[in-house]
Amino acid sequence: MTETIDNAVFVLASALRLAVPLLLACLAGLWSERSGVVDIGLEGKMLGAAFAAGAAAAVTGNAWVGLAAGVAASVALGLVHGYASIDQRGNQIVSGTAINMIAVGLTALLGAAWFGQGGRTPPLEGAARFQPIALPGADAAAAIPVLGPIYRSLISGQDALTWLALAAAPLTAFVLYRTRFGLRLRAVGENPAAVDTAGISVRALRYAGVVICGALCGVAGAYLSVAQAAGFLPQMTAGKGFIALAALVFAKWRPGAALATCFLFGLLDAAAIRLQGVELPLVGQVPVQAIQALPYLLTVVLLAGFIGRAIPPRASGVPYVKER
Amino acid sequence: MAPAIELVGVDKRFGAVHANRNIDLVVEAGSIHGIVGENGAGKSTLMSILYGFYEADAGEIRIDGASRRIRSSRDAIAAGIGMVHQHFMLVEPLSVLDNVMLGAEGGALLAQGAAATRARLAELGRAYGLAIDPDATVGDLPVGLQQRVEILKALVRGARILILDEPTAVLTPAEADQLFEMLRALRAEGKTVILITHKLREIMAVTDRVSVMRRGEMVAHFDTARTSAQELASAMVGRPVLLKVDKTPAAPGEIALAAEGLVARDRSGVARVDHVSLSLRVGEIVGVAGVSGNGQSELLLALAGIAHPQEGRITLGGRDVTRLSPAALRKLGLAHVPEDRHHMGLVLPFEENESALLGYQDDPAYGSGPLLDRDAVRADARVKIRAYDVQPPDCLLKTANFSGGNQQKIVLAREMERDPNVLIVGQPTRGVDIGAIEFIHKRLIAMRDAGAAILLVSVELDEIMALSDRILVMCGGRITGERRAADTNAQELGLLMAGVTEKAA
Numbered sequence: 001m002t003e004t005i006d007n008a009v010f011v012l013a014s015a016l017r018l019a020v021p022l023l024l025a026c027l028a029g030l031w032s033e034r035s036g037v038v039d040i041g042l043e044g045k046m047l048g049a050a051f052a053a054g055a056a057a058a059v060t061g062n063a064w065v066g067l068a069a070g071v072a073a074s075v076a077l078g079l080v081h082g083y084a085s086i087d088q089r090g091n092q093i094v095s096g097t098a099i100n101m102i103a104v105g106l107t108a109l110l111g112a113a114w115f116g117q118g119g120r121t122p123p124l125e126g127a128a129r130f131q132p133i134a135l136p137g138a139d140a141a142a143a144i145p146v147l148g149p150i151y152r153s154l155i156s157g158q159d160a161l162t163w164l165a166l167a168a169a170p171l172t173a174f175v176l177y178r179t180r181f182g183l184r185l186r187a188v189g190e191n192p193a194a195v196d197t198a199g200i201s202v203r204a205l206r207y208a209g210v211v212i213c214g215a216l217c218g219v220a221g222a223y224l225s226v227a228q229a230a231g232f233l234p235q236m237t238a239g240k241g242f243i244a245l246a247a248l249v250f251a252k253w254r255p256g257a258a259l260a261t262c263f264l265f266g267l268l269d270a271a272a273i274r275l276q277g278v279e280l281p282l283v284g285q286v287p288v289q290a291i292q293a294l295p296y297l298l299t300v301v302l303l304a305g306f307i308g309r310a311i312p313p314r315a316s317g318v319p320y321v322k323e324r
Numbered sequence: 325m326a327p328a329i330e331l332v333g334v335d336k337r338f339g340a341v342h343a344n345r346n347i348d349l350v351v352e353a354g355s356i357h358g359i360v361g362e363n364g365a366g367k368s369t370l371m372s373i374l375y376g377f378y379e380a381d382a383g384e385i386r387i388d389g390a391s392r393r394i395r396s397s398r399d400a401i402a403a404g405i406g407m408v409h410q411h412f413m414l415v416e417p418l419s420v421l422d423n424v425m426l427g428a429e430g431g432a433l434l435a436q437g438a439a440a441t442r443a444r445l446a447e448l449g450r451a452y453g454l455a456i457d458p459d460a461t462v463g464d465l466p467v468g469l470q471q472r473v474e475i476l477k478a479l480v481r482g483a484r485i486l487i488l489d490e491p492t493a494v495l496t497p498a499e500a501d502q503l504f505e506m507l508r509a510l511r512a513e514g515k516t517v518i519l520i521t522h523k524l525r526e527i528m529a530v531t532d533r534v535s536v537m538r539r540g541e542m543v544a545h546f547d548t549a550r551t552s553a554q555e556l557a558s559a560m561v562g563r564p565v566l567l568k569v570d571k572t573p574a575a576p577g578e579i580a581l582a583a584e585g586l587v588a589r590d591r592s593g594v595a596r597v598d599h600v601s602l603s604l605r606v607g608e609i610v611g612v613a614g615v616s617g618n619g620q621s622e623l624l625l626a627l628a629g630i631a632h633p634q635e636g637r638i639t640l641g642g643r644d645v646t647r648l649s650p651a652a653l654r655k656l657g658l659a660h661v662p663e664d665r666h667h668m669g670l671v672l673p674f675e676e677n678e679s680a681l682l683g684y685q686d687d688p689a690y691g692s693g694p695l696l697d698r699d700a701v702r703a704d705a706r707v708k709i710r711a712y713d714v715q716p717p718d719c720l721l722k723t724a725n726f727s728g729g730n731q732q733k734i735v736l737a738r739e740m741e742r743d744p745n746v747l748i749v750g751q752p753t754r755g756v757d758i759g760a761i762e763f764i765h766k767r768l769i770a771m772r773d774a775g776a777a778i779l780l781v782s783v784e785l786d787e788i789m790a791l792s793d794r795i796l797v798m799c800g801g802r803i804t805g806e807r808r809a810a811d812t813n814a815q816e817l818g819l820l821m822a823g824v825t826e827k828a829a
Binding site: 180 | 375376377396397398399400401407409411413414415416417418422423425426427428429431432433434435477
């Protein structure tokens with residue numbers, strides 16, 4: 001009994017850790033696409049941020065400086081995408097892909113040049129890394145059946161960025177649905193002409209969307225290199241930016257659903273790790289690749305049948321040109 | 325009292341195009357002022373300048389006697405100008421309330437302005453008969469109500485001057501009458517209304533004064549009571565025009581094309597064409613009237629073989645052609661002029677002679693085997709250009725560089741010059757200027773007199789009534805009535821278009 005609960009808590013805690021970067025990137029994509037700018041470059045921005053955060057934290061020994069550097073790097077990449085998509089009305093897929101490619105090359109190159117450790121940044125210790133925050137009474141509560149282990153291992157012991165990610169979802173929902181800025185942002189992703197004729201700048205709103213997207217991607221990247229791991233590894237995002245895009249479609253561009261979806265994907269990931277080498281009755285040993293493919297399969301299958309059509313913001317990916 | 329709007333010497337160029345030349349205009353406060361002109365005459369550009377979408381290169385705008393610079397829509401709104409665009413500026417997935425509040429939220433949090441906006445909507449609803457459910461999703465509303473949301477948006481922002489760009493294009497005649505009632509109510513409250521339209525009947529019905537634009541210039545101003553549709557049309561075109569189509573009574577012969585129980589469903593399974601039966605005889609024009617989006621487009625696609633119906637049967641000269649392709653139908657003498665020439669009728673980046681051959685590229689006259697004989701293609705294009713007076717008469721020019729009316733002539737020449745037995749034609753004069761309309765109408769009548777069977781689908785009721793010998797009315801995918809053109813009138817057809825069926829009427 002106790003072992004089962006411990007096991008469950010372990011998997012859930014692991015799922016949460018895996019869900020945090022997905023959630024941040026997914027919300028980042030949500031802000032960008034709701035404003036009408038398709039962002040396939042979440043992956044590249046996350047990677048760039050992870051490197052900048054890892055490098056800055058290693059040099060300064062301060063995790064928060066690392067976070068700031070990660071956010072700055074990611075916002076800078078976002079502004080490049082914004083300039084190409086909003087001002088130059090370029091193809092947003094091409095621009096996003098370019099950012100992904102630049103990030104892979106540039107992080108490896110700069111990492112090797114600066115630190116000479118094969119593209120890695122130096123390992124982070126102590127204040128250079130976001131440490132788990134122990135909540136009061138965590139150990140004392142451990143003896144309480146069921147709730148004790150949940151409190152000790154799942155709720156207590158999370159780092160600051162995890163709490164930030166969990167707060168970002170309701171905050172996004174609030175701003176999007178309850179504020180003037182949110183209304184305008186939702187409108188500009190659906191029909192920019194309506195926003196323009198209402199006397200509001202389409203350009204400013206879309207840049208705001210792109211900058212918020214960059215900031216959230218920056219936190220996601222910093223989480224990877226300065227909280228989850230102790231330093232930057234080349235290509236450490238490993239496709240998380242693309243899974244976040246899948247989660248965004250799955251969640252139909254809604255923040256509440258994004259939270260649930262990312263946790264589900266995190267859970268599948270955690271199960272994949274847990275099931276490595278485990279013999280299941282009848283099936284035998286499940287190839288780990290099969291489980292790792294689950295989030296993708298789930299997205300395709302569920303989108304094809306169960307959750308109905310996912311309709312993106314109508315103007316997303318379409319540059320706004322005043323008709324002549 | 326100072327005029328609500330005064331434009332002095334307003335001038336605007338887009339590159340080589342001189343869209344507005346030295347425009348002077350005076351709109352009296354508390355009046356309904358019509359602006360008419362053909363497509364491309366510069367009406368929309370002028371209104372876009374007034375609404376801050378573009379800035380004029382030269383000239384002065386005076387609002388209520390005071391000179392104003394209007395550099396953005398925000399400036400225009402602040403000056404008390406509201407605009408109802410032809411293509412609605414609405415965000416469809418949002419509610420009526422959200423759409424009305426967009427840009428006039430009344431605080432950083434939506435809750436701060438929501439109650440006041442609701443109250444204002446209710447108040448305006450009572451005052452002008454503009455009642456609407458503020459929580460309805462705009463995309464679910466019929467177009468008439470969507471237009472109401474647009475008007476409410478302007479009024480909530482405190483507009484004293486309301487500009488409406490082609491407001492009746494999407495309305496049934498009854499809805500249009502309702503709109504005009506409301507405009508009169510606004511005028512009675514002291515508001516000023518500018519109505520842009522190309523429908524002279526509406527100008528005559530509702531305006532106090534009317535200004536006419538032609539090729540970027542303001543050419544004439546009239547008191548509506550002291551002018552006529554005939555005089556306005558001549559001023560628009562710059563020469564006398566025949567508004568009435570001269571034609572003799574039809575002499576219908578045998579059935580050329582017949583449809584029985586056609587059903588065409590869209591992807592979600594809704595019957596867009598719902599058990600439609602019709603017959604078309606040699607030597608007659610049958611008009612299909614209806615508000616845009618009531619199944620006429622789908623009916624055209626089914627009859628032309630482009631989208632086969634799920635149920636029903638189509639016969640051409642007694643032969644079952646339900647499952648034939650457009651190419652096979654063309655060989656059997658059925659020509660189709662599609663509703664949207666840009667989408668289906670032409671390839672805009674092609675040269676004129678290439679667009680003039682589309683669909684007939686396999687004709688041996690254009691070359692043997694897989695090769696085209698370009699000289700033959702061009703020679704043929706030149707013959708058609710002459711016959712249809714296409715301007716400019718250059719078959720090497722890109723199709724995109726012709727005006728709407730001349731593009732339409734290219735399509736009509738392609739389809740009609742082969743003397744088809746049956747011609748199915750959708751919106752033959754949409755976006756075409758009055759001079760070309762006159763020409764196209766004469767051609768259609770001449771084809772009928774030569775023994776062709778013509779099915780005419782148009783959302784312009786005037787056009788249907790002027791050309792047709794028999795009229796079918798479609799509403800919600802069904803045929804709600806059939807009338808002989810000689811025995812009906814706009815009111816009766818309007819009721820049928822709105823779905824009031826035979827029994828109820």
